[in-house]
Amino acid sequence: MKDNFFDKTFEELSGILSDFDPKPFRLDQVLRWVYVKGADDFSRMTNMPKELRGQLSDVLDLTPLRLLEEVESPDGTLKSLFQMTDGELIESVIIPEDGHKTLCASTQAGCGMGCSFCETATIGLKRNLSRGEILAQIVCAVRRLGNRLALRNLVFMGMGEPLLNMDALIGALEVIIDARGFDFSPRRITVSTCGWVPGIDRLGRENLGVNLAISLNAGDDETRNRIMPVNRKYPLKRLMKSIRGYPLHPRQRITFEYVLIDGVNDRIEDARRIVKLLRGIPAKVNVIAYNRTSAAWSRPDDRVMNRFQEILMSAGLLATVRKSRGGEIGAACGQLGARAAGGMNA
Ligand code: SF4
Structure with missing residues (x-):
């Protein structure tokens, strides 16, 4: 072989x-x-x-990933389902944004973190990807787009918790940044975590200059424990200490992702808690409507979302309501389920 x-x-x-x-x-x-x-x-x-x-x-x-299916949504978001040499499945997504493309890549097949708003969590963890399997997703996107420069940003927000596959991630990042490899500026790379504190600390020590994104989703331990089991191991106080220690260049910010779920984390006091929690951190908050993957929850209406954003902004935080891309094809945040039998989770 x-x-x-x-x-x-x-x-x-x-x-x-x-x-x-x-x-x-x-x-x-x-x-x-x-x-x-x-x-x-x-x-x-x-x-x-x-x-x-x-x-x-x-x-x-040179082709360790086999493309099983490709689905394109009306907004141009392209979700690809790949099979690895041992048969395990992963997905990656090419997202069009303002004339350029962003690749959302996976670092694990499935995920063991159990976030309750996330489709990937329902699969459980199958295994870590090797550095070569992480890199191969990028090369597949380059081939699909016909040109490395067509790909502007790279986000590790696909399947899996990147910081639980640290050695492979660091090995891949070295090639991604290297001028003889993909030659990405570290500023164009974002590693997203649900809050795996030892991984944040190590990524900081590696000092690669990549952006850090935190899937936050609650400003108090009780709510966060309920929707993100990792919070029981690393509660907010511990998480925020680690985040405050992450090395930032001037003008670089930590991104906080906040999936708004109707009646769960969308109250006025939730927004106020976020303001308090992020005080003093160069932060950017992306407010995202929950993409329905469970019958139990739904997204709040636009009025609630805008109110949430306004509370953050009036306290001086940079906050955007992020337009969810690829929802029709199951490629939006929290929807990557890598289901081959019967097709992708469209
Ligand atoms: S949100 Fe991320 S860390 Fe949480 S279960 Fe889904 S893939 Fe895993």
């Missing part, structure tokens, strides 16, 4: 290449074909000797 090309560090790739061809520039040639041009076959690398292309093709797999 061939190895996933994207699981190899540049050093490892260099070692493999030098076994076949000692010329030092070969590594840069291969990396350019794969990460810039999105080549999915060594035979396309026409500026390299045919024999070398054949040798590489025998040992390295």
